[in-house]
Amino acid sequence: MSVAVASPPPWRRRITRAWLGLPLLALWRLLDLLVPKRLDRWAFFAHPLKPGQFVENARAVFEQVKHEPGLQRWIFVRGGHRPPGIEEGPGTRIADLDSLAGLWALARCGVLLLTNSTAMDMSLAWQGGGFAAPRPWFGRRVVVNLWHGIPLKRLFALAHPQQRHHGDRNRSRRRERRHYDGLVASSPVDSHAMAAIFHPLPPDRVWVTGLPRNDFLRMDEAALPAALAAELQRVRVLRQGRRLVLYAPTYRDASVARDLCYRFGDTEVQRLKLLLERHGAMLGMRGHYLANAPSPFAREHFDGRTLVDLDHASFHELAPLLRESAVVLTDYSSVYIDALYLDLPVVSFAYDLEHYSQRQNGLLYDMELAFPGPVATDFQALLAALEAILSRPACVPDERYRAAQRLFFQHGDAGNSRRLVERLQAAIAARSRR
Numbered sequence: 001m002s003v004a005v006a007s008p009p010p011w012r013r014r015i016t017r018a019w020l021g022l023p024l025l026a027l028w029r030l031l032d033l034l035v036p037k038r039l040d041r042w043a044f045f046a047h048p049l050k051p052g053q054f055v056e057n058a059r060a061v062f063e064q065v066k067h068e069p070g071l072q073r074w075i076f077v078r079g080g081h082r083p084p085g086i087e088e089g090p091g092t093r094i095a096d097l098d099s100l101a102g103l104w105a106l107a108r109c110g111v112l113l114l115t116n117s118t119a120m121d122m123s124l125a126w127q128g129g130g131f132a133a134p135r136p137w138f139g140r141r142v143v144v145n146l147w148h149g150i151p152l153k154r155l156f157a158l159a160h161p162q163q164r165h166h167g168d169r170n171r172s173r174r175r176e177r178r179h180y181d182g183l184v185a186s187s188p189v190d191s192h193a194m195a196a197i198f199h200p201l202p203p204d205r206v207w208v209t210g211l212p213r214n215d216f217l218r219m220d221e222a223a224l225p226a227a228l229a230a231e232l233q234r235v236r237v238l239r240q241g242r243r244l245v246l247y248a249p250t251y252r253d254a255s256v257a258r259d260l261c262y263r264f265g266d267t268e269v270q271r272l273k274l275l276l277e278r279h280g281a282m283l284g285m286r287g288h289y290l291a292n293a294p295s296p297f298a299r300e301h302f303d304g305r306t307l308v309d310l311d312h313a314s315f316h317e318l319a320p321l322l323r324e325s326a327v328v329l330t331d332y333s334s335v336y337i338d339a340l341y342l343d344l345p346v347v348s349f350a351y352d353l354e355h356y357s358q359r360q361n362g363l364l365y366d367m368e369l370a371f372p373g374p375v376a377t378d379f380q381a382l383l384a385a386l387e388a389i390l391s392r393p394a395c396v397p398d399e400r401y402r403a404a405q406r407l408f409f410q411h412g413d414a415g416n417s418r419r420l421v422e423r424l425q426a427a428i429a430a431r432s433r434r
Helices: 018-034 056-065 100-108 161-167 171-177 188-197 212-218 226-239 266-278 319-323 335-340 353-358 379-391 399-408 416-432
Strands: 038-045 072-077 092-096 109-114 142-145 182-185 206-208 243-247 281-285 307-309 325-330 346-349
Touching: 018 100, 038 056, 038 100, 038 416, 056 072, 056 212, 056 416, 072 100, 092 100, 100 109, 109 416, 142 416, 182 188, 182 416, 188 206, 188 399, 212 319, 212 416, 226 243, 226 281, 226 319, 243 319, 243 379, 266 281, 266 307, 266 379, 281 325, 319 325, 319 335, 325 335, 325 379, 335 346, 335 399, 346 379
Parallel strands: 038 072, 038 109, 072 092, 109 142, 142 182, 182 206, 243 281, 243 325, 281 307, 325 346
Antiparallel strands: none
8 A cells, every 4th residue: 555745845845947946046136135144044055066965164064063052053955865964953954955945044044154156055956957056145144165175276266277267267256255254274375375266355364274174084083973983984894904095086177188087907907906915905996076087997996805996975074084094195186185184194196297287277386395295107106106105114204294284284183163163153243243
């Protein structure tokens, strides 16, 4: 006997068609101008490109304030997804942004905590293709961009001209930046880079609090959110006592990249596996979260023991992987900067360094200054670098390593989220006095 499932009321039904959604978003813009804002209602957003995942800086800030009395925390999702490990309760609500109820809730929120931009964090996809996003008014709100890492690459205003044309051609995004009340940075040097990248944001609105997500690297294991603790245990099961080499290459823009990734051949994979087995190690592949990012390895290379896939669907957060890593291997991804927070040895496999620097995104910093580990430009040099690191009993950071840490981190503790919330509360208090 089948049981009929009650359909949601009209105001909670998802808006999936452009012919309805586009006029509604235009009306919402007017509604948002008129509706009073409440500065005790904070809007968080699920990851813009990983459906249903509430992770990284946004998750860390939420964990910091999830028991704060008198605060209403709204987590906005899209596509009907629900983030795992988040329970609704007093002061915490999960809302479908692509519904009338979600749009109404967003209009009431006086604090927006972005992870990229309103165009990405609030983007609504339509059936049959296309997308659009609500365009909130900033004047009566406190808006903070938490961002999602410490940039090593040139982005937005600092990108090469062709990259800037493809990646920052939306004028509304550039105008949006000047209205941010805060933008998170990790060090004084990083704050200067972020101010330049996010031009025309005034530099005094860059907050050097440290990245909230790095709290997950330093905090006691017992204090980790349950979802992260569970991922940590799963990594340990996969390791089975072996040392983990975490390989996390960056994503390359197909419009300018010569190769979207390095393609390891069968012979190279066999040589790599022999090296790992000799040192009681394994390699975990952490690809980019973009769905069209290719893998450096063929599917048949993954054996579940020496070479494993640490995909984003299985491991939402990077912190559990880094906490269990012995070495971090990348090219130009800022994942290695997070590894410096844990004193982990790092290796760069920069097989296209010249082309990347001159024709692709380019680098904000000279690798000699910013990368305190071997920079291998071919496969043989990569093997030699891994051999040298895995042969050592432990990593002892030298002065060059410490200099890179000072470049990127003002703080090395688990208090980044607390500092961010203190700055946010001060901005809210200042807005309330206006």
